[in-house]
Amino acid sequence: MRAIWRSGIGLALACLTVGVAWGETQTHTYTAPGTYDACVTATDQYGLSTTTCVPVSVRGNSAPVVELVADPATGLAPLAVTFTATLSDPDGDTVTTTWDYGD
Amino acid sequence: MSLLWRRLLLWGSIAVALTLIWAVARVYAEPTDTLDIGITGDDYLWMETFQTQAEAVAAYFVTIEPFKSNASLMRFFIVPTQRDLYCSRSSTISRVIVCNGTVVRDVFTEAGYDPDKILVLWNTSTYGGSGGDFVCTSYTGSQMKPVAAHECLGHTIGTLADEYLSSSFSAPNQDTWFGQCWKGEQPPDYVGTWVQRCNYPNFWRQQVLTSTGLKNSLMYSLSTPRFNTRSIEYMLPHINRMSDPFRMPPVVELAADETDGIAPLSVTLTARGVALNGGPLTYAWSWN
Numbered sequence: 001m002r003a004i005w006r007s008g009i010g011l012a013l014a015c016l017t018v019g020v021a022w023g024e025t026q027t028h029t030y031t032a033p034g035t036y037d038a039c040v041t042a043t044d045q046y047g048l049s050t051t052t053c054v055p056v057s058v059r060g061n062s063a064p065v066v067e068l069v070a071d072p073a074t075g076l077a078p079l080a081v082t083f084t085a086t087l088s089d090p091d092g093d094t095v096t097t098t099w100d101y102g103d
Numbered sequence: 104m105s106l107l108w109r110r111l112l113l114w115g116s117i118a119v120a121l122t123l124i125w126a127v128a129r130v131y132a133e134p135t136d137t138l139d140i141g142i143t144g145d146d147y148l149w150m151e152t153f154q155t156q157a158e159a160v161a162a163y164f165v166t167i168e169p170f171k172s173n174a175s176l177m178r179f180f181i182v183p184t185q186r187d188l189y190c191s192r193s194s195t196i197s198r199v200i201v202c203n204g205t206v207v208r209d210v211f212t213e214a215g216y217d218p219d220k221i222l223v224l225w226n227t228s229t230y231g232g233s234g235g236d237f238v239c240t241s242y243t244g245s246q247m248k249p250v251a252a253h254e255c256l257g258h259t260i261g262t263l264a265d266e267y268l269s270s271s272f273s274a275p276n277q278d279t280w281f282g283q284c285w286k287g288e289q290p291p292d293y294v295g296t297w298v299q300r301c302n303y304p305n306f307w308r309q310q311v312l313t314s315t316g317l318k319n320s321l322m323y324s325l326s327t328p329r330f331n332t333r334s335i336e337y338m339l340p341h342i343n344r345m346s347d348p349f350r351m352p353p354v355v356e357l358a359a360d361e362t363d364g365i366a367p368l369s370v371t372l373t374a375r376g377v378a379l380n381g382g383p384l385t386y387a388w389s390w391n
Contacts, residue, residue, distance in 0.1 A: 001104075010107045014349070018141075022375070022376050022377070022378065022383060022384040023373065023374065023375045023376075024373075024374050024386045025371060025373045025374075026371070026372050026374075026386075027369060027370065027371040027372075027374065027387045028369070028370055028372075028388075028390045029368065029369045030367065030368045030369075030370065030390070031315070031365060031366055031367045032235075032366060033366050036390060036391060037387075037389075037391060038357075038359060038370060038372055038389070038390050039357075039388070039389045039390075039391075040236070040355060040357055040372065040374040040386050040387070040388050040389075041387045042353040042355045042374065042378075042384045042385070042386055043353070043384065043385050043386075043387070044353050044375040044378040044380055044381070044382055044383075044384055045378070045381075045382035045383065046350055046380055046382075048305065048350060048351070048352040048353065048380065049352060049353065050352045050353045050354065050355050050376070051355075052356070052357040052374070054357050054358075054359045054362060054372065055362065056359065056362050056363070056368070056370055057362065057363045057364075058365070058366045058368045059363075059364070059365050059366065060366060061365050061366065070191050088112075
């Protein structure tokens, strides 16, 4: 609804405003798995405060899963064997492979 | 009904109503330097109706921040009157209701009150209201309470601008505030989500994120029973010229660059806050 006061008074009073956003940044490293609340408490000059939190989920690093198939698995020497490794990682990490044929 | 009976009913109602004035005042305030809001009515036949509606508006006012948290600094003086307050509609914008400010003030002076601002409830079902420097008005239909809050708390007490589009043309961008609206080419460096169309098509208004999504302000929509953060900050200095200081806790938005990952996980938090009472903010962090 249109206000009668807006005939210029609003502009005159604008100088009373204090519109300032106060920002701050902090970094923290979580080393152990768990669920955390990262929080900040803002306090003004009169001691009034507000706390705001963000939930953070930190997981441990799970081992990758490897399935190995040898073809053929038995035979007379000299025996050429093809190994097929199927790799997956529960965390989605990049997996690297090294081979040891045991001979 | 004879004139005598109508007079008897009216004055009987007034007597009942006057006994309720202090009861209403005591609900919300202790005697101190308070924000005093007078409420009177025009064109009521039944004073019980006026009393009920005035009390409903007063109760509604103290459900809305920053008045909710500072209700102890508010007093309501509900004064029924038989006088004609000459409420009428603007000839150019029919929803704008204006009353005779001199007569309205006299009603309270004669009752022994000196309120900071006065609300007149005009007993009419046709939508309308207005928010002037000293007197605000509302019709008494289904949206009486939010209209009264928009006009009185928003315009008359808080000196806020409308946030809905009331002009079809753009105003000059000046990178400064127009009331609680931002007049600039870009959104202000301030907490919250900002969208254009705040009084003027090119000015910006704040939307507040709540648990049920982004909310507008009572200055934008009568269905939103709240003022946004920027409006509250803008209102406080004006309110505080009429009462002991209204104070509100700071508002803080917190953003994290990572919230889910594998240890060791480095998380950077960025806090942006507004000290609604003015002055700087100090931050304390915890990572538990």
